[in-house]
Amino acid sequence: MxxxxxxxxxxxxxxxxxxxxxxxxxxxxxxxxxxxxxxxxxxxxxxxxxxxxxxxxxxxxxxxxxxxxLPDAPRAAEFAPSVPPELVELWQAVAAELFLDAGCVWPTQWLNDFTSHQVMRTVQLVEVEPAALDSTYYALKDRLGGRVFLAPDARVLELYVAETPDAVLVLPLVSRAPLQLVSGTPVPRLEKILVDLLSEPVLLASYQGEELRTIYRTAARRYRLDARTLHAYARRRGKAPALRELLLAEGLSSLLPQ
CATH class of the missing domain: 1.10.10 (Arc Repressor Mutant, subunit A)
Incomplete structure (x- = not known):
């Protein structure tokens, strides 16, 4: 029975x-x-x-x-992207010269693995603590010349960065941003990149709208994401409500905090 x-x-x-x-x-x-x-x-x-x-x-x-x-579902992988050798060498040189305690580097080219359309003109981001912004900018400028821009606004992005191949942007690092080491180089965790896309619609304009939604769906499907890390960083960036709205709209409720 x-x-x-x-x-x-x-x-x-x-x-x-x-x-x-x-x-x-x-x-x-x-x-x-x-x-x-x-x-x-x-x-x-x-x-x-x-x-x-x-x-x-x-x-x-x-x-x-x-x-x-589900027991037969493919396991999500850890996000551990390949860091371009030039970026590794650049970070090691500048970090040693300036005794940088915190920071990270990453190329926006990584985002092409998540989008439906490939963005041809990508940039390299160097994020350091606000107090080290100026010294990092000048150290990079000595090495790379006019390719380097310090926290560019919308006008500089449109007029200069967009016309500069392999541009390097020096940006302030948000405190307690989720980072990881790949090949001994500090890079953002995927949770940080996802929240930064919400937080920087001008800087990362090529990845907004439907592309932003595609990136979130692809990231959730392919990689292991920590909901607590995602939402903690979103709160520090003032984007917790926007993040929640996006996750619900895209059917990603598994990434909501428990």
Whole structure:
């Protein structure tokens, strides 16, 4: 004799693939809401029991703090891009010369891996603490000449940066920005890049609109993202509401904070 609880659990199992769709992970909160919708009379504690049973039956697997995946879903990779050798050498030289304690470098060319259209004119970004902006700018200018621009505004971006091949932009680093080391060089974590795209619509104008949404969807599908890191940095940049709105609009609720 099959118990009613078993019948309900089987019905939940049959819904799982439809709930996930093309998302690699779902947040615990969203899964609980989906289960509750099948039986609104269930109490929260009972809903948690069902999730636990689904993991025991290998219908769900933990994919991180507060998120689940299907057991046969491809595992998301860590974001560890290749840093151009020129940028590695540039950072090492300037960091040693100026005794820089914090900073990062990255080329906007990385974003072409996430977009539907390729942006041909890309730039290299060097981010340092505000107190080191001027000294970093002059150190780079001594090496690279007119390719270097210090925190350019919209006019400089349009008139000069856009016409300069391999432009290097020196920008202020936001405190406690999420960074990582790749080949011994500090670069932004993907969470930082995603929030910066929201925060710098003029500087990163080529990646706005539909391209921005495509970048977010592609990043969530391919790479492991930490929701807490993403939202903590968005709060520091004053973009938490905009980030939440974008994630909900794109069906990326698994990246909402738990």
């Amino acid at each position: 099959v118990l009613p609880e078993e019948h309900f659990l089987i019905s939940v199992e049959h819904q799982l693939r439809a709930w996930f769709g093309d998302q690699p992970v779902l947040a615990r909160k969203e899964l609980l809401e989906r289960v509750a919708a099948l039986n609104p009379a269930l109490k929260k504690a009972t809903l948690d029991v069902y999730l636990h049973r689904l993991t025991l039956r290998n219908q769900l697997v933990h994919a991180g703090r507060g998120v689940y995946a």
